[in-house]
Amino acid sequence: xxxxxxxxxxxxxxxxxxxxxxxxxxxxxxxxxxxxxxxxxxxxxxxxxxxxxxxxxxxxxxxxxxxxxxxxxxxxxxxxxxxxxxxxxxxxxxxxxxxxxxxxxxxxxxxxxxxxxxxxxxxxxxxxxxxxxxxxxxxxxxxxxxxxxxxxxxxxx
Numbered sequence: 001x002x003x004x005x006x007x008x009x010x011x012x013x014x015x016x017x018x019x020x021x022x023x024x025x026x027x028x029x030x031x032x033x034x035x036x037x038x039x040x041x042x043x044x045x046x047x048x049x050x051x052x053x054x055x056x057x058x059x060x061x062x063x064x065x066x067x068x069x070x071x072x073x074x075x076x077x078x079x080x081x082x083x084x085x086x087x088x089x090x091x092x093x094x095x096x097x098x099x100x101x102x103x104x105x106x107x108x109x110x111x112x113x114x115x116x117x118x119x120x121x122x123x124x125x126x127x128x129x130x131x132x133x134x135x136x137x138x139x140x141x142x143x144x145x146x147x148x149x150x151x152x153x154x155x156x157x
Contacts, residue, residue, distance in 0.1 A: 003053050003056075004053060004054050006050070006053055007049075007050040007051065007052070007053025007054035008050065008054055009050070010046050010047070010049060010050025010053065011046075011047050011050035011051055011054065012050075013046065013050075014043040014044070014045075014046030014047035014050060015043070015047060017039055017042065017043035017046065018039075018040055018043035018044070018047070020039075021036050021039035021040050021043065022036065022040070023036075024036035024039065037141065038143075079114070080114035080115055081114075083110055083111070083113075083114040084110070084111045084114050084115075086110075087107050087109075087110040087111050087114075088107065088111075090107070091103055091104075091106075091107035094106075095146065096146050096148065097148055097149070098148045098149055099145075099146045099147040099148020099149055099150050100130065100133070100134050100137075100145040100146055100147070100148070101130035101131055101134045101147070101148075101150055102130065102148055102149055102150050103130075103148070104126060104129055104130035104133065104134075105123070105126035105127045105129070105130040105131075106126065107126070108122060108123075108125055108126025108129055108130070109122045109123050109126050110122075112125055112126065134147075
């Protein structure tokens with residue numbers, strides 16, 4: 001049942017984000033897509049993921065009994081979340097210096113491992129995420145992102 005509640009909250013937050021971002025406009029047109037594209041895209045993904053959590057079959061089915069919950073450490077599920085938050089804090093601090101592709105790849109490594117991925121899977125996913133998102137934003141959407149230490153590969157900005 002908590003999945004459905006989370007999904008409903010995600011739909012509500014995503015819809016409110018879209019409503020708030022709809023009015024975003026730059027005084028000077030410096031990018032072809034403008035400042036509203038990213039929040040609208042993010043809110044669309046949030047609404048879609050939340051809707052899936054609400055309507056997916058078997059979302060309310062219990063996978064374990066309440067007696068099993070008592071034997072599990074109550075705070076154990078917060079460890080991956082804390083690791084992800086720490087990785088994001090380091091990401092924010094080093095984003096300009098490392099650049100978007102490298103910072104994203106390095107941030108995805110501990111986050112992926114915190115949620116059950118191997119270091120190889122997490123690193124490969126992070127490298128793919130960093131490169132693909134950089135190329136999408138830089139080449140397709142013409143959004144300027146820092147290249148940092150990898151300026152010799154991606155062109156300096």
